[in-house]
Structure formats: structure tokens, C-alpha cells
Amino acid sequence: TPVSVLVLPSEWSSGSSIMPNKKNPDLFEIVRAKSARIIASSNELNMVLHSIPSGYSSDLHETKRIIANVIDEIHLCLDPLSDALATLKVNTKKLDELLNQGHILATDIANSDVASGKTFRDSYRKIAGLVVQADREGRQVHELDGKHTFVRSVESRSNIGGNSLKQLKKSIAGLRKS
Secondary structure, three states: OOOOOEEOOHHHOEEOOOOOOOEEOHHHHHHHHHHHHHHHHHHHHHHHHOOOOOOOOHHHHHHHHHHHHHHHHHHHHHHHHHHHHHHOEEOHHHHHHHHOOOOOOHHHHHHHHHHOOOOHHHHHHHHHHHHHHHHHHOOOHHHHHOOOOHHHHHHOOOOOOOOOHHHHHHHHHHHHHO
16 A cells, blocks of 8 residues: 555544545545635625626625635634644655655756756756666766755745745745734
8 A cells, every 4th residue: 555645643534444544534625625615605706796886785795694604614624624734744754755756856957057047958958868867877866966955946936925934934924914
């Protein structure tokens, strides 16, 4: 059986009816489904507001029900989700194994070449050659390059909404304020 990178907490998972080794991510699946309902509510709200005349209209009363339902759904999701996430564990051995497959930093290396003035076509050819060489040697392309690491790759995504640690902290702080 495949080993997961995320280890689901038993108290937030149910067992499989046929596979004794499997944990079903029930809470996470329910939250995903509820998010679809929340997104659909935004469409419902847009339809109520669609082509509304400039003066006050009684149909705006319908927006209260939509918004109240969305707030209720969000609360139903956030409380148990925060508890479940706090008990979620990461299988770092499996994560390291997966990171070191498939030359996942090849595009970063190519982009770095482009940033230093090379054309993407030339960079692409060069890095594709390095990938072939790395495969022959049983290595990953970033091991041949030596300059690129997974941490540097993540931290380079420092634009707004990026996944660098700095941007994640900003996003979390923004969410806590709202």
C-alpha cells in the first residue's frame, strides 16, 4: 500500500469498509464539499443582485438569508478543521522521497538561467540535457546544479499570495484581522 505524506489523525477519520489499513479523510472531504456550497452561494447572491434597479428593492432581503447561511457553513467548517489540522502529522521520510523524484526543480533552474539573460529555448535545451545526465547518474537535476534547493524554491515565491514563509505569515495575519 502507498504511504501518505500526510498522516490523518484517527479521531478525524473513519476506517474503510474493505481495507483495514485505510483511513478515510471524512472531515476534509466534508469541508471540501461545503466549500462548493459556499461558492455556489456567491453565485446565488450575484443572481439576486443582477440587474437590480438603482433604488432600494425588497429583493435585497433575500441576500440576508444567503449571507447568514454562508456564515453558518463557514463556522461549521472552521472549528473542527482547525482541531484536525492541529493533529495532522507529516511523514517527512516520504516527503523527502517524493521531493527527490521527477526533477521537480528543473523549471526553477531553467527560469534562473533565463533571469541571467539566456533565452528560454537555450535554457530549456541545457536543462533538458542535465536531466538526461542526472537520470544516467541516478541523481536529480538540482544535485548537478548545486545552487537550487527546495527551500530556496519555495522562498523565491515571495510575491503577494506566494507560498514563501514570509507571504504565508502575512496571509495568516491578514486572515486573523478579518
